[in-house]
Amino acid sequence: MQPTIVEPDVYAGICLAVMPTDADVLVAKQVALAKLATGDSVSLSSVEYAVLEHFDVPRPGHPEEPYDVRPGSTAADVDRDAPQIARQRLGYATKLAVATLVADGVLIPAASPSNDYLSVAVHRAGTSGGERVPVATPSLADTFRLTPGRDALGELPILDANAFVDTLDGLLDDRARRCLEEALAASRRGLYLSAVNLIGAVSEAAWYSIGEALLPSYPELEKALAENRTALLQHLVGEALSSVKRQRLAVTELRTHAAYLRDLRNYGVHPRGEFDPGQEHAFTETGCLLVLMETHRYLARLYAAAQAAGANLAGD
Secondary structure (H helix, E strand, O other): OOOOOOOHHHHHHHHHHHOOOOHHHHHHHHHHHHHHHOOOOHHHHHHHHHHHHHOOHHHHHOOOOOOOOOOOOOHHHHOOOOHHHHHHHHHHHHHHHHHHHHHHHOOOOHHHHHHHHHEEEEOOEEEEEEEEEEEEEEOOOOOOOOOOOOOOOOHHHHHHHHHHHHHHHEEEEHHHHHHHHHHHHHHHOOHHHHHHHHHHHHHHHHHHHHHHOOOOOOOOOHHHHHHHOOHHHHHHHHHHHOOOOOHHHHHHHHHHHHHHHHHHHHHHHOOOOOOOHHHHHHHHHHHHEEEEHHHHHHHHHHHHHHHHHOOOOOOO
């Protein structure tokens, strides 16, 4: 698509500014799940407004918006946090977040609130009517069939170990796979503290697998592997992965998530420490699900980064 009003460099700046970051999408997921925690159906627009409110971005039509891109603007004039840009970026982030939650089986399309009820017929003294019972009604088609390739209905894909590690051959050994299975089982049973602690162990195991696969090319990993020095191993493996062109930023994000899981695990297994509401949220139903979803994506990215660096995890 070509610009129709502004110069190409300004248009390129606008295109870049409206693209949401991973952090934008993650926050949008958290806001969406918080809005839906009551079990009532919620409109997409109300979730978008809640995301805007979270980021302190005014709704459209605010009378004191000074920002404006004009034909004579330059690329430097494009501000990603200006209300007109931020609304588009966060609206798109919200749509991506909701679409991901639907694809993962966490959300389903719902009927509009005005139709969200069951009507029970009532007869009394020659008159008849009905009482409405509010429910959360899914929005459904008229006919259905199993998804092609599925022989039976399974659990939520993100809580199934086979789906979780699909395409990640060799990243987890048998013990790590057991940790994953028990983490997902704990989450299904509402044992969120156990689930998060175990998923932290899965993360660490993945870095050890990559370290072993990279050892022939990076002998400096040997000591960290032999002495089980996890933080040092993740640092050294991270440096090896960052040596691949254009991969340093992605590896920094991966190491950040690994550190986050390690912090959650340390906090979870040392309950005498100071209470931290931010970390406690991970041990709730919503928080645990978000941790699992983001870790699923993180492991896939970590696997891809390791392959790009020459790690032969599948043993081919």
